[in-house]
Amino acid sequence: MTLLELNLKSFIDEVGSLADLTDSWLAVFSLHISFPFFWLVLAALVLVSLMLSVISLVWKQRYRRSRVHRELARANQRMSLATSVAGIGVWEWDVGNDTLQWSPYLYDLYGIRVGSRLSLKDWILRLKEGDDEKVLRLKQLAGKSKQQTLLIDMIDPIDGQPRVLELVVQGLINDASRLIGTQRDISDVIERQRKMEQAALQDKLTGLPNTRALNRVLKAAFSAPDMSNKVFGLMFIDLDGFKQVNDTLGHDVGDALLLHASKRMRGCLRVEDEVFRLGGDEFVVWVPLGEYAVKINKISKDKIFDDEPDRREPLILPWGDNDEELTYRMEAIAEKLLHTLTEPFNFGENQCRVSASIGIARYPFHAKDAQTLLKLADTAMYQAKRRGKRQFAHYDPELEESSQPAEKQDVSAEQRAIRTVGLD
Numbered sequence: 001m002t003l004l005e006l007n008l009k010s011f012i013d014e015v016g017s018l019a020d021l022t023d024s025w026l027a028v029f030s031l032h033i034s035f036p037f038f039w040l041v042l043a044a045l046v047l048v049s050l051m052l053s054v055i056s057l058v059w060k061q062r063y064r065r066s067r068v069h070r071e072l073a074r075a076n077q078r079m080s081l082a083t084s085v086a087g088i089g090v091w092e093w094d095v096g097n098d099t100l101q102w103s104p105y106l107y108d109l110y111g112i113r114v115g116s117r118l119s120l121k122d123w124i125l126r127l128k129e130g131d132d133e134k135v136l137r138l139k140q141l142a143g144k145s146k147q148q149t150l151l152i153d154m155i156d157p158i159d160g161q162p163r164v165l166e167l168v169v170q171g172l173i174n175d176a177s178r179l180i181g182t183q184r185d186i187s188d189v190i191e192r193q194r195k196m197e198q199a200a201l202q203d204k205l206t207g208l209p210n211t212r213a214l215n216r217v218l219k220a221a222f223s224a225p226d227m228s229n230k231v232f233g234l235m236f237i238d239l240d241g242f243k244q245v246n247d248t249l250g251h252d253v254g255d256a257l258l259l260h261a262s263k264r265m266r267g268c269l270r271v272e273d274e275v276f277r278l279g280g281d282e283f284v285v286w287v288p289l290g291e292y293a294v295k296i297n298k299i300s301k302d303k304i305f306d307d308e309p310d311r312r313e314p315l316i317l318p319w320g321d322n323d324e325e326l327t328y329r330m331e332a333i334a335e336k337l338l339h340t341l342t343e344p345f346n347f348g349e350n351q352c353r354v355s356a357s358i359g360i361a362r363y364p365f366h367a368k369d370a371q372t373l374l375k376l377a378d379t380a381m382y383q384a385k386r387r388g389k390r391q392f393a394h395y396d397p398e399l400e401e402s403s404q405p406a407e408k409q410d411v412s413a414e415q416r417a418i419r420t421v422g423l424d
Contacts, residue, residue, distance in 0.1 A: 078287070089183045093120070095142050096177035103175035106183060109165075111157025128153035128162070138169050143176030151186075163187045203277040205255055206262035214276040217286055218370035221363075231326045232288040233362040235334060236377035237265070239281035240389040241354040249350055256347050257354070266345075268336040284377070286335060289326050323365045327394075334358050334392035342390065357384040366395050 089106035093099075100118040107114040110126050124132035131152040141148060147170045156163050169181040201213040209217075239261065245256030256279065265275045265283065276284045338356055345352040359380025359422060367373040376395040386394035 091181055093138075093179045093181075093185060094177060095139055095179060101344040109183070109185060111155070119161065126154055126157075127156070135167075139177060141169055141171035142179055143173065144171040145173040146171050164190050206259050206277050208262050208277045208283075210265075211278050213285070214284055215279070215370075217274070218374070221288070224368050231323055231363060231365075232286070233326055233330050233360060234373055234377040235285040235287065235330060235337075235392070236359040236361075236374070236381040236382050237275075237283040237285065237337065238357050238385070239354050240357055240385070245352045245354065249352070253347055253350055253352065255350055257345055260345055261341060261354070264340040265337060268302055268333060268340055273333065284374070285333065285337075287326070287330050289329065323362060326362055329394070330360050330362070334360065338390060338392065355390035357381050357389050359384055359395065360392060361395045 046325060061316045089109060089122060091106055092101040094101075098119050100120065100123060102118065104114050107116070110123075112118070112122070116122075120135070122273060124135055127135065131154075134150055147168065149166065149168050152167055154163050154165060154166050155161070155172040156212035163185055164187045165183050166186045167181060167183050169179055172178055172180065179340070201209055201216070203210045221230075224230060239258075242254065242257065258277075262275070262277065262283075265285070269285065271274060271290055274346060276286065278284060306351055337358060341356045343352070359377045360380065361373050361377035361380055362371055366376050380393050383396060383399050384391050386399070
């Protein structure tokens, strides 16, 4: 008999013995334990198993809920951080209970302790007068799936400066008592836009209003609803001798001359007048009269020199709204301009002398539209040059055909007026 056969026989014998032992144990167990007690133990085991399963299920659900809450809290924290970094505050207004819920950013923005209980009154007390009505009207959005954006003003609680806030409000169609939305401080954005608009209206070299600004003023002037008793005029100025200075002493000296000449010209004007640089050595002075001057300035000029204090002669009212008064005023300004521009300009070792030729055209005596008025002022300037320079001249239609010098015949006065007034 082989070794494999011997091992197999031994294993079978042992298994048989184990089976006999098991049968014997069951027989003894069945003799000592009654039948009902067996089922009672079995039921208890099943009950314990079920209880353990329920406990395990509840624990898993609580763990999952806790994990969801933690993830939600982290998400809210990240959202709050992101909105704060982006300068956006989230808010909710319960219109029915008159309670507000703000994100921490808004508490800081309004200078209120974080977590303080807020009502609508606490909010609107910190807004600029008149904006409270805007906020109160937002109640109309409650219960409607509509969104509205508006601007409100507040005073910064730290530095006392005015701030502009963009308010976005969303109504909820399934909740007639709540509004949700965002707020963000856009003061810096508005300031950048203002500076960009101002830069677009200013000559880079001299800081004077440019051609675009002149067009804005003329557009406002000729868009007035009642033009029957309004008078104003334009003076077209060309610096005599500037080209020689620029060619002999260089562009740096030429630029310095233009800058200082611009300052001198502004010093000759009233607060309601303005001088514009068209380019090169050409300037235009706008001279309105009386109460009309104030109205036009409010429409057209207020944003041009916001950062520069104006120390010129204040406006004296009333002036007579007639051409004779305007003529007197424009001639007085022209005399002052000629006097100040003929004074020498000193730049280090260089002393420069120039003069000016000034052409005057008046509304409505000479023209009844902006383009023609500017063209005639330009033509009058050439008439002054033809008379010997260093003087002013009112537009004279009898001298128009021969008024332009040969060196500038390539660009007619009409073309220059179209180029100037044609800008938006």
